[in-house]
Amino acid sequence: MPIDKELLDIVACPKCHGPVALADDESEFRCAACRLAFAIDDGIPNFLIDEAKPLANAKP
Amino acid sequence: MVQQDVLETFKATQRVGWAFFAPLENLTTPTAANLVRFAGVRAGQTVLDVGCGTGVVAVTAARKGARVAGLDLTPELLERAHENSRIAGVEIAWREGDAEKLPFGDAAFDVVVSQFGHMFAPRPEVALGEMLRVLKPGGTIAFSTWPPDHFMGQMFALFGRYLPAPPPGVTPPPLWGKEENVRAWCGGAVKDLSFERGVMLFPALSPGHHRESTERTTAGGRKVVELLASDRDRMAAFRTEYHELVAKYLEDNVVRQEYLMSRATKV
Numbered sequence: 001m002p003i004d005k006e007l008l009d010i011v012a013c014p015k016c017h018g019p020v021a022l023a024d025d026e027s028e029f030r031c032a033a034c035r036l037a038f039a040i041d042d043g044i045p046n047f048l049i050d051e052a053k054p055l056a057n058a059k060p
Numbered sequence: 061m062v063q064q065d066v067l068e069t070f071k072a073t074q075r076v077g078w079a080f081f082a083p084l085e086n087l088t089t090p091t092a093a094n095l096v097r098f099a100g101v102r103a104g105q106t107v108l109d110v111g112c113g114t115g116v117v118a119v120t121a122a123r124k125g126a127r128v129a130g131l132d133l134t135p136e137l138l139e140r141a142h143e144n145s146r147i148a149g150v151e152i153a154w155r156e157g158d159a160e161k162l163p164f165g166d167a168a169f170d171v172v173v174s175q176f177g178h179m180f181a182p183r184p185e186v187a188l189g190e191m192l193r194v195l196k197p198g199g200t201i202a203f204s205t206w207p208p209d210h211f212m213g214q215m216f217a218l219f220g221r222y223l224p225a226p227p228p229g230v231t232p233p234p235l236w237g238k239e240e241n242v243r244a245w246c247g248g249a250v251k252d253l254s255f256e257r258g259v260m261l262f263p264a265l266s267p268g269h270h271r272e273s274t275e276r277t278t279a280g281g282r283k284v285v286e287l288l289a290s291d292r293d294r295m296a297a298f299r300t301e302y303h304e305l306v307a308k309y310l311e312d313n314v315v316r317q318e319y320l321m322s323r324a325t326k327v
Contacts, residue, residue, distance in 0.1 A: 010106060010127075010129060010153070010164055010165070010168045010169070011129075011153070011155070011163060011164065012163055012164050012165040012168070013163065014157060014158065014161040014162060014163040015161070017164075017165055017166060017193075018165075019165075020163075038163075041135075042139070042142070043142065043154070044135070044138050044139075044142060044154045044155070044156055045155055045156065045163075046135075046156040046157075047131075047155055047156060047157035047158075047161075047163035048133075048156060048157060048158060049158075049161060050068065
């Protein structure tokens with residue numbers, strides 16, 4: 001299911017509360033400041049910091 | 061200072077423990093409507109449901125025309141929540157996350173609600189601080205919690221007598237059901253704090269039926285069963301105590317479970 005575009009503006013990084021960007025393929029949200037990627041499974045983003053991947057290793 | 065890894069372990073246990081809660085959504089559906097009414101949710105508002113479980117409050121708010129996000133720690137419950145919004149024909153931003161680390165910006169919501177959800181976060185001041193952070197000044201925070209002196213609070217206390225003590229720094233959830241605690245934790249961050257009592261009706265053919273449901277669906281109930289599986293005497297003692305407790309609240313095949321609703325305006 002596509003990510004709801006209208007609600008994107010009320011999402012933020014759980015660590016720094018700054019903006020996160022949706023990856024082009026809609027597979028994850030990314031926080032550029034914290035260098036973290038939050039995976040999206042079946043349309044539901046996982047914003048648990050412990051389960052986020054370092055952004056450097058995330059797929060482009 | 062509480063050890064961070066102790067809290068993370070506690071949360072990981074909670075996350076798994078609540079995975080089987082979905083069948084109880086029939087009971088939390090009517091009380092969800094009561095909370096949405098109490099919170100005064102209107103069309104066009106942005107609403108966050110913290111500890112949304114299967115999404116009953118979030119879906120109710122969305123059906124009123126609000127733009128809603130629902131957050132929970134347990135992926136199995138979010139799967140059901142997603143299904144619930146699909147069936148209802150509403151779009152909701154479901155998020156897997158921690159009530160103590162909300163993935164939202166400051167002052168993002170008009171209303172922040174929680175139905176028997178945020179009360180299970182280990183540190184009231186942290187969860188409440190986050191809920192107030194993401195709430196707009198002048199916005200409404202409203203939540204339903206179980207008081208310690210009524211059935212559910214007594215049930216949690218019973219679990220507590222048969223389970224190991226929670227790690228230091230974890231506040232017992234029913235403390236959220238006392239008005240003076242809510243008042244103290246909110247402090248000067250809110251105004252117009254008010255309270256209302258509600259009743260959740262739990263149909264049960266016998267005390268045993270209620271216990272069987274609890275042992276199957278709740279984190280505490282499942283843990284007791286797991287822990288006492290090899291201790292028949294203690295298991296029997298637990299079940300006897302449970303039946304005695306339920307019997308006090310069971311009348312005409314319904315268990316009356318009283319709860320507290322709190323509502324305030326962010327300063």
